[in-house]
Amino acid sequence: MKNKRPSIRDIAKQLNVSTTTVSFVLNGKAKEKRISEQLAEQVLKFVEEVGYKPNQIAQSLRTGKSRIISLMVEDISNAFFSKVARLIEEAAHQRGYKIIYCSTENSVDKTRELIRMFRDWQIDGYIITPPAGVEEDIQGLINDKHPVVLFDRFFPRLKTNYVIVDNFNSTYKAVNHLISQGYSRIAFVTLESEQVQMNDRLNGYKKALEDCLLPPLVKSLNFDKPAEENKKEITSFLVNNRQLDAIVFATNYISVWGLEAIRDITFMSPADVGIVSFDDHDVFPLFAPPVSAVAQPVEEISKEVINIMLKQLEDPEQMNTNKHVVLPAKLIIRESSLKKKLA
Amino acid sequence: MKNKRPSIRDIAKQLNVSTTTVSFVLNGKAKEKRISEQLAEQVLKFVEEVGYKPNQIAQSLRTGKSRIISLMVEDISNAFFSKVARLIEEAAHQRGYKIIYCSTENSVDKTRELIRMFRDWQIDGYIITPPAGVEEDIQGLINDKHPVVLFDRFFPRLKTNYVIVDNFNSTYKAVNHLISQGYSRIAFVTLESEQVQMNDRLNGYKKALEDCLLPPLVKSLNFDKPAEENKKEITSFLVNNRQLDAIVFATNYISVWGLEAIRDITFMSPADVGIVSFDDHDVFPLFAPPVSAVAQPVEEISKEVINIMLKQLEDPEQMNTNKHVVLPAKLIIRESSLKKKLA
DNA sequence: GTGAAAGCGCTAACAA
């Protein structure tokens, strides 16, 4: 039933030329190999006619290249990552590359397994938001001359390309904004994590408070625990710290957990407490009240990431230089962080 | 630099056996081919030692199988699709399959191109939320005996597997709920689309109104237009139909557009109008007011889809039967659809 | 200018 696709040999046979000739023409080497224009055209025309498409698998096996880039993000269902994924895919697609996405779920094991799988597949390049603990695997990729671009986070000790936002200063500014609005008991809800981006956010928060001689108040959650549990954690944190008057959430999903927690606490209302989320979300403007956020420049991040990747892919020379891109994030002030009437 | 990975031949040479033997052992055919346990074990041990991994590309070239399933959704950055994607990926992963996701953006051309690409890659199976207009391409896949599972929508004229929710009745119930809350001028905001799921939702809406002798009021948007434009469309629709007292949005992102539109209209507030969204969203509970929604059973959908796919993949007999799964959706009533104080 | 042929790493029919 499945009528086999024509192979390069079929083409060659029909045209009474050798596969070599066909291959050269197909790969645009007709000129270089001084194949007669006439023949070249004839081949092209015939190929078009029968709708011949080279077998990518065979091509990969032969060349060791796949024109596939893997994109491993923390969680594809997170708005930030899925947006970046979309944008990167689009750009890659235009340049003739395919993107394979997948989610690491911040698990070292899963990430390792995925990297191994992609190596098996002779994937051309790796775009990764690595969980803490996979330095060695990344180093392994680099050692074996695979193009790697990290984003959202990086490993300070690793010589790699990366694209991140200025987490420290963005958080610093966000906290300062809250202070300027009259808040003084500002909490920070984040993840137990050694990832630099989370650390930088935490440090930006601490520094801002320190500069104003205010005390820090930090709650750390565990990424691996189910959302429900983390919500409960936040709830009890809030209940036990009724004096706080503002909160900075370190990611958009923590913000969502936090807001749900606040909603469920009877003596507390989101209107009573200043809120800023690190990482924006399409729907934050629709919340009650609309949530202020540190917006990461999704388009620029994607553009930088894919550009660095393609440059490496297309020019092996580039493999020797590491690009470090640090982009500014933008504080978007909505109602949630403004001075409250009560305060 | 890149020290080549060992090939099956290297293994064979080191062990002084033939590649066949190694291949058989590796593929679990040792028993079947009556290779001595001793030898088999020795091979396995050595393979383990040198960390040999078969070259997937070569394997695919040879077997015509890739153990990859493609998952083409409308838009990976949409909460519904990205959630399904995550769940399907997880299940597939456990069964030794990889998932390649990508977004069709509801474009016939892009979808076609993607299908073509996946065929080149000898992808084993296709999970698709097809845009209207790709019947033939899907039919082509089926003709060539590729396992296909559609979800979220399907083509009535096509003999395929599909998993959908009961769009008609779910919408019917949602509209009825609004009516029971005292609303009578209920609008429906949807997409210009020939996709069955959108049609069913529309028809469910119409039927519910008809049964109560209420007049329908439908606004159709264009998926391909930028979000901003669609928001404006909704705004002018609302402005021109001030008499309406409730709205059903046909997808979660249309709901978001609609709510943004409402927010920006001075004489209108989301508190004044009954709202139900088809398709739930994690953050709807946090909106002002919390948005009622028809929640699709994401877990079940994913489970059904991947089960059908794996069954087909593992048992070619299954290719001859088409599974049609229609799942019930659940109306989640939040504040937005309750009787208003003003009304 | 063009073609023959080796070989990428693997599987499996066939031989021994």
Added chain:
DNA sequence: TTGTTAGCGCTTTCAC
């Protein structure tokens, strides 16, 4: 019980 070998479809060197 194990080995030999012919490809899968393609690229590319070398020979003509």
